[in-house]
Amino acid sequence: xxxxxxxxxxxxxxxxxxxxxxxxxxxxxxxxxxxxxxxxxxxxxxxxxxxxxxxxxxxxxxxxxxxxxxxxxxxxxxxxxxxxxxxxxxxxxxxxxxxxxxxxxxxxxxxx
Amino acid sequence: xxxxxxxxxxxxxxxxxxxxxxxxxxxxxxxxxxxxxxxxxxxxxxxxxxxxxxxxxxxxxxxxxxxxxxxxxxxxxxxxxxxxxxxxxxxxxxxxxxxxxxxxxxxxxxxxxx
Numbered sequence: 001x002x003x004x005x006x007x008x009x010x011x012x013x014x015x016x017x018x019x020x021x022x023x024x025x026x027x028x029x030x031x032x033x034x035x036x037x038x039x040x041x042x043x044x045x046x047x048x049x050x051x052x053x054x055x056x057x058x059x060x061x062x063x064x065x066x067x068x069x070x071x072x073x074x075x076x077x078x079x080x081x082x083x084x085x086x087x088x089x090x091x092x093x094x095x096x097x098x099x100x101x102x103x104x105x106x107x108x109x110x111x112x
Numbered sequence: 113x114x115x116x117x118x119x120x121x122x123x124x125x126x127x128x129x130x131x132x133x134x135x136x137x138x139x140x141x142x143x144x145x146x147x148x149x150x151x152x153x154x155x156x157x158x159x160x161x162x163x164x165x166x167x168x169x170x171x172x173x174x175x176x177x178x179x180x181x182x183x184x185x186x187x188x189x190x191x192x193x194x195x196x197x198x199x200x201x202x203x204x205x206x207x208x209x210x211x212x213x214x215x216x217x218x219x220x221x222x223x224x225x226x
Contacts, residue, residue, distance in 0.1 A: 032212035043203060043217040044155065051212070088154050097143060097162060097210035102154030
């Protein structure tokens, strides 16, 4: 079992729809959770961080964390073609310095 | 302010050659990480520095890989006697302190071994 697994893609949604990206992790004591967006040929860009159970909203993005189920998700409302990218879920184990363990990424395509 | 800067952006080398990849983190950032990203995969951790101290090198694939950060700012990742399986994008990231703080990534160096 991989440490961090994301729902297999690619995911295709129409413009204006809600895109739902899911991620599960195996280490129950993981502490910090991140969603990065990566455009082709570019570096990962942090879009959301979440540290405690529940929902965290930032503009069109909502991250949801459920530590009991070891599950973290990202919802993108009113999806735009510019949201088309690979979305990476990342988790930090319980170390003092926070190295990231990434999932394999989910490719999202938002079509007009 | 400037973000994380990596150079070169692209590097092509013949199998067996040595290469050196440079990372210039955000000024003042204590923590510096190197990751390796294969095509179609998420980045994988290679090594971590806190200032000039290399506190974790558990992700380095072999003893051909060596990293340093002698003055606690710029870091260099060196790969000796390169192999084709070393072909990947090498990403550098920095954060103010580490400990779960968000990391800021550079654009990476795309290394191709012929």
